[in-house]
Amino acid sequence: MGDHLGLIWERFTQHLELTVIPVALGFVVALVIAVAVLHRPRAYAIIISVTGILYTIPSLAAFLLVSRFTGLSILTAIIPLTTYTLLILVRGIVAGFQAVPPDVIEAATGMGYTGRQRLLGVELPLAVPLMVAAIRLATVTTIGLATVAAILGDTYGGFGQFLTEGLQTFFPTKIYLGAGLSVLFAVVADLVLVRVERWATPWARARAGAR
């Protein structure tokens, strides 16, 4: 029993790694892209098409194709998982910036904010709710896709490793364990991010309380 708990913990840390790295990496890349294309609708349309095509590639195929170049390293899982998050995150971040009321931007400009100060001090914080919504979606999606990465081998398998082993040995208990744990992980991660959003947007709470 103790051994099993140890194994589950090990798989959990792997799965956590397979989720946090792609989402964090994807967020940084998406933020840079989003700021770059924010006022260029054509560039935005192109970026959405490109990330859309990347998103379209089934995960199993993507892992196997990337493994050709990276061998069987953690990069093989990280690269496709990161590219998958881009579509959701770029859209969410751009939508977040677009949701900032024009009056607020005008007021900030009137107060003498430079473009950069306005971006960091006004637009970015106000874009947080939609950004977090996108991060939530990207996280839950990545947790699901990461289970497929187990097909590459057991070093970075996460909970998907239980699925793969269960399938190979026709041992249903392991399959249910792997499936149950990854769903549980996704639900808990989503709840944690909801808390993060509440913490990051104190003004929204104040407004809700004032009503």
Added chain:
Amino acid sequence: MPSFISWLADPAHWSGADGVPTRVLEHIEISGSAVLVALLIGLPVGLWIGHTGRGATAAINIANIGRAIPSYALMGMILPISLSIGSELYWLSVVPVFVAMTALAVPPILVGAYAGLREVDRDLIEAARGMGLREGQILRGIEIPLAAPVIVGGIRTAVLQVIATATIGAIISGGGLGRYIFDGLLLPDIPRVEAGAVLIAALAIGVDILLAGVQRVLTPSPLRSPARTPEPPDVPGEPPPTGARALVRAIGG
């Protein structure tokens, strides 16, 4: 030259029961029938929820849970059931796979239909009611056309999900392009695995481009613009969607 290109260039791989055309057709057949059944379930329910506004919270929650269940895990859970039915009854053992694929496709279709209808300007519908249009006429004549891009967006998501899942379903059902991947991994014959992966990616991208075209055609022309993404239009003066609504929007698109 990557080995999968020479694999694909070999004419021997383009004929017979294990040939590329057969496998591609199988993949389309499996995915298409699952999407069809999902449409028959998801569209009416989604349209009803969107039109009446009843059961919206339940719909969003179901969709979120649907998102959280990895397709690989769902297939994994289905496998023991399929195996217990036994391979003598081949068609019966495929039923669970089919059910699983349909179950994955219903939430995005349902949410797309629901979210699309919800985004339609309420004043417009009130005006139509005032003009004496019946509920069915409002749904057919106003809500569905205006919501069409979002509805098709949900269907696109569902189709991609199903094409990807059909790959994993090949372990059980025995057909489709996933066969190349699993046979290739067992043998092992890596060029075959890679050829399978390339074909699946190409099929998914091709079908998605096709549906993007359908989405464009179905979008009423005033809503079309070169920079338009398949996202629902923002209604001026309305607060931007946050939280659950933003999520619904993203899933639907």
